[in-house]
Every structure is written in C-alpha cells, then in structure tokens.
Amino acid sequence: MTRTNSRRHPALAAALLLSIGVFFQGGSFQGAWAQDDAPATDPDSGLVQAEGWQVVKANCTVCHSARLITQNSGSRNHWEHLIRWMQDTQGLWPFQPEMEATILDYLAEHYGPKEDARRAPLPRQLMPDNPYSRPAEIGSASG
Ligand code: HEC
Known part of the structure; x- marks a missing residue:
C-alpha cells in the first residue's frame, strides 16, 4: 500500500x-x-476623458448627442469648419478664442483623421478568390 x-x-x-x-x-x-493604454471615456457621453473634455461636453452636447462627435473625425480644419457651420446656421454660440482653441485641440487630438488607424490591405495570396473575376482572368492567372 x-x-x-x-x-x-x-x-x-x-x-x-x-x-x-x-x-x-x-x-x-x-x-x-x-x-490597456486606451484613455478612459465618460460613461455618460462616451467622450474621451482627456484635457478639455468637460468644455466639449458642456458646449457640444446641448443640442445633440455626443455621438455625433464621437462618430465623427477629421483634422482641426474639419472641426473648425463644422463649428463655423453650426455657428452660421444652427445657432451655436461664439467662443472666446482660448476656449475655441481648447475645443479644437481636443477634437483634433482625440477625433482626428482616421488614416493611421486603418489596417494595411491583405496581400493577394491571403485573400479568397474573387467570385466575380471573369473566366479568362482565372485562366491567365493559373497559367
Ligand atoms: C446650438 C446647437 C448646437 C450646439 C451647441 C452644437 N451643435 Fe453640433 N450640430 C447642431 C445641429 C443642429 C447639427 C445637425 C444635426 C443633424 O444633422 O441631425 C449638428 C451637427 C453636428 C455634427 C455632425 C455634422 C455632420 O457632418 O453630420 C457634429 C460632428 C457636431 N455637430 C459637433 C459639434 C461640436 C463639436 C459642438 C461643440 C463645439 C457642437 N456640435 C455644438 C447643433 C449644435
């Protein structure tokens, strides 16, 4: 045992x-x-909690959801144009230059152009066969 x-x-x-x-x-x-190095987001608005976010929340979620912001993206220029458009046609109030700079810095930094977030395309050999390619192309590719 x-x-x-x-x-x-x-x-x-x-x-x-x-x-x-x-x-x-x-x-x-x-x-x-x-x-996870991703910055925290405000559970209420979904805005990234980085410098200036409260200013953006206070001024940019009065007329519409913050989703319009978090789903949008673009250069500082793009955001500036949007703000001008809302000021000219949608009743958005004017900002003091300093506050506008804070808002634009925040938007350009955290909702900037998406180009660098894009994945590189798959190499051809890793992609499935194209179901729409014509028979002639298939023939020449395999030959
Ligand atoms: C006085 C009201 C008002 C305020 C305040 C306001 N907006 Fe808007 N915004 C609008 C209206 C109206 C639209 C159009 C909504 C729609 O298309 O349904 C709009 C649309 C947008 C859009 C979508 C634009 C598009 O291309 O579809 C974005 C992004 C946006 N606003 C960002 C902001 C930001 C950033 C701020 C703060 C600086 C802000 N808004 C403050 C009224 C406002």
Whole structure:
C-alpha cells in the first residue's frame, strides 16, 4: 500500500506542477491583454476623458448627442469648419478664442483623421478568390 502511494506521488506532483504552470501562463497571457493604454471615456457621453473634455461636453452636447462627435473625425480644419457651420446656421454660440482653441485641440487630438488607424490591405495570396473575376482572368492567372 505505502509503496504504491510513494510511487504515485511523483506523477501527481508533476501533474500538479504542470497545471499550475498552465494556470500561470494563462494568467500572464490574460494580463497582457488586460493592460490597456486606451484613455478612459465618460460613461455618460462616451467622450474621451482627456484635457478639455468637460468644455466639449458642456458646449457640444446641448443640442445633440455626443455621438455625433464621437462618430465623427477629421483634422482641426474639419472641426473648425463644422463649428463655423453650426455657428452660421444652427445657432451655436461664439467662443472666446482660448476656449475655441481648447475645443479644437481636443477634437483634433482625440477625433482626428482616421488614416493611421486603418489596417494595411491583405496581400493577394491571403485573400479568397474573387467570385466575380471573369473566366479568362482565372485562366491567365493559373497559367
Ligand atoms: C446650438 C446647437 C448646437 C450646439 C451647441 C452644437 N451643435 Fe453640433 N450640430 C447642431 C445641429 C443642429 C447639427 C445637425 C444635426 C443633424 O444633422 O441631425 C449638428 C451637427 C453636428 C455634427 C455632425 C455634422 C455632420 O457632418 O453630420 C457634429 C460632428 C457636431 N455637430 C459637433 C459639434 C461640436 C463639436 C459642438 C461643440 C463645439 C457642437 N456640435 C455644438 C447643433 C449644435
């Protein structure tokens, strides 16, 4: 009896160590995913909570949802044009230059042009066959 048990223990210990190892590896893997440098967003408006966000929230969510802002994006110029358009036609009030700079800095920084967020296109060999390509093209491609 005792002999059998002592022979089994090493295997048990090995299995235990293995599962602990797997557990910790899994834990650190999850930890890597959980490390998130993305800035916090205001749960109420969805605005990124960075410098100037309260000014934007106070002035830009009076007439419409903040979603119009968070779903929009563009250069400082784009935002400036939008503000002028709202001031000229939608009753948006004028801003003191300093406050306008704060708003534009915030918008251009956190809702700027999307170009750099785009994924590079897949290489041709990783893409599925084009179902619309004409038979002649298929023939010449395979030949
Ligand atoms: C006085 C009212 C008012 C205020 C304040 C206001 N807006 Fe607007 N905004 C409008 C109206 C009206 C529209 C058009 C809504 C629509 O198309 O449904 C609009 C549309 C927009 C759009 C969408 C434009 C598009 O291309 O569709 C964005 C983005 C926007 N506003 C951003 C802002 C920002 C940023 C501020 C703060 C600086 C702001 N708004 C403050 C009235 C306002």
